[in-house]
Amino acid sequence: MTRKYTIGIDFGTESGRVLLVDVDTGEEIATHVTAYKNGVLDEMLPNGQSLQPDWALQHPGDYLDVLFHSVPEVMRLAQIDKKDVIGVGIDFTSSTILPLDQQGNPLCLDLKWENHPHSWVKLWKHHAAHKEADEITRLAKERNEEFLHRYGGKISSEWMFPKILQIIKEAPEVFEEADLFIEACDWVTYRLTNNLIRSSNTCGYKAFWNKEAGYPEASFFQALHPRLENILETKMRGEVRSIGEKAGELTEEMAHKLGLLPGIAVAVGIIDAHAGVPAVGAVHPGQFVLAMGTSTCHMLISDKEEAIEGICGIVEDGIIPGYYSYETGQVAVGDSFAWYVEQAVPSYVVQEAEEAGKSVHQVLEEKASTYKPGQSGLITLDWWNGNRSVLVDANLSGTIIGLTLATKPEEIYRSLLESTAFGTRKIIENFTEAGVEVRELFACGGLPQRNKLLMQIYADITNREIKIPASNQTTALGAAMYASVAAGGYNGGYDTIFEAAEKMAKVKEEVFVPIVENVKIYDELYKYYLDLHDYFGREKYEIMHGLKKMRMIDDVEPGQNDRKLEVQM
Structure with a gap:
């Protein structure tokens, strides 16, 4: 044949x-x-x-x-x-x-x-x-x-x-x-x-x-x-x-x-x-897929339609015929890690990576993996390009809390990884609290294939096993x-x-399984994340909105005397 x-x-x-x-x-x-x-x-x-x-x-x-x-x-x-x-x-x-x-x-x-x-x-x-x-x-x-x-x-x-x-x-x-x-x-x-x-x-x-x-x-x-x-x-x-x-x-x-x-x-x-x-085989209700790259798109197949805050879309036959397919998302995941590596990592880390023949991401991942959850004393909001779900607010921005003069680059890097996992947990809880079942997690895209620390953090923070597809494409x-x-x-x-x-x-035999002691610590850290999430995203969102408007100053060519500073608050 x-x-x-x-x-x-x-x-x-x-x-x-x-x-x-x-x-x-x-x-x-x-x-x-x-x-x-x-x-x-x-x-x-x-x-x-x-x-x-x-x-x-x-x-x-x-x-x-x-x-x-x-x-x-x-x-x-x-x-x-x-x-x-x-x-x-x-x-x-x-x-x-x-x-x-x-x-x-x-x-x-x-x-x-x-x-x-x-x-x-x-x-x-x-x-x-x-x-x-x-x-x-x-x-x-x-x-x-x-x-x-x-x-x-x-x-x-x-x-x-x-x-x-x-x-x-x-x-x-x-x-x-x-x-x-x-x-x-x-x-x-x-x-x-x-x-x-x-x-x-x-x-x-x-x-x-x-x-x-x-x-x-x-x-x-x-x-x-x-x-x-x-x-x-x-x-x-x-x-x-x-x-x-x-x-x-x-x-x-x-x-x-x-x-x-x-x-x-x-x-x-x-x-x-x-x-x-379908490429990971998630064609039945309760199967939750994270497509992780520069951003993350979350998709869930369900046999019922529920109104849920921050949903990007509920479409009948939208992805898998015969079911309702939900979409949510985070607009900066890999992009936020890349921002840190390209714009904020000290030169000595870059030099260390070059001497070791590794990427800066690899060096930071190796160093960050030696830390236990909470050891950095940092908590971060994952809004470096706004918030898609659940707040749906492009005017929000990223935040790192807990920085000190002793904070190291790998600690910041780990906190960025953790922040995206906290954002995903918030999205999952939005579904389950609305009565929409989440049974299995699959993670596809470039990040799950490259960053094992990231996926272990996701398993620990969500307290769920995560399956990875066998395909890189x-x-x-x-x-x-x-x-x-x-x-x-x-x-x-x-x-x-x-x-x-x-x-x-096809999916890999390897599965990322939550580590019990890490789950307990991350449960405590997640409470801090939610406090920050609601404070900056709901109660005092004007702070981030105002700062973004400040960045939108109408400026003329540098060096001219008639420079305008027009900010409408």
Whole structure:
């Protein structure tokens, strides 16, 4: 019997990864990574034009580079016949959106618009639309909109409509010029198939869409802004299809560029972290998945729908068909560790790492592992890029309590690790207190594979065993699994994601088990974390909000005498 293969394409924050997988066994045959040439544009456009704080843009050409470089390369590495590839699946960071012209091309690629920041891709961590997110929340509350409870009662600045509303207010000319606003994953499937399909996954979690009700009524959008009245029929048009279905078939033009056969299935796109859920085999109620990287996305499969504070989304059939899928998240996890290493670690630690032939992270992990819980005397809030769950407040910031003149770098590093685990425990407790069961924990992504201390801390703080996937490429594997379902059992794939998970998903035998004595100490430290969480996040949030506004001072070029210090408190 001829072996069949699918390709999963994982578009991350800094690079794109392509994975070729054996459909029958889940064996990963070949992989290739293409780094984005332009990376994250958070300080300036490629032409050097400065960006305001909280902006995060990308160049859509980087996504095409992944397709045109990495897909042919995995085919070359695998040395298989292209007729045996039956499908392609896409996963993407979200909500990452872009405006398109009437030909389906990104506006920023047009010379007329390339100098306009609002014409570029707005990456998921573009937080400059927080005012618009708050405006949407207020209006939804005033109108008692039913959709609001599915997002924990508060809308995030990361999502699609806050970003669109920001464009309307700050760049109405870009809004008028845009023929479509689209998630990046849907744009890629559009390019591959020439078929305009929107993903139920991204629409459900990031654009207020619901399986039964669809989008909110036009009257809501009109009340939000007059220019939004007909947006669903105009700039948001496109059929919504469920994950696991086909978005279309690979066109001849794209097949030629990718080195594949035309006509093979292209799966409906999915949010990157969500693709990791079936890849670890978590397709049943009570299974909680942490997709850990620069940020962490938490996903939970359940057979019931409950209104829970700080939920990023509850979507029926959102990740696994037949169930409600919950999403929460932490916006700075690996990013916070990286910030400390890149911006705050003393030079002697860097030198020690260089002499040992290790990374700074490795040296700090080794040193931090010699400490017992609580020994550093530090407690940290994990809000270095705002709080996504449960407070949903992009204006919050990080805090370290307990610093002294004797505090060492490894103590701070360990406290940063612990803070993210405390944040995850708070999220888990939010579920269990609402009566939604959490039975098993799975951790996927780059961090669980690299940092054993981090995962032991998570096990100790949550007092739960944590399973790790056997694959290092869980999101790309998940995308490949959905591609196998889009191709269908009749074509050598699978009829359901449950069948695909049974055959293709694998976890390691190694499990991180809580250490009893550590659990007891962390229970005490967690009380301090909750005190700080509620003080700075609920009671006195104005402190952090005010400090952030101070950073937003309207400044002119350095050296000029007419420097303005305009701060609206």
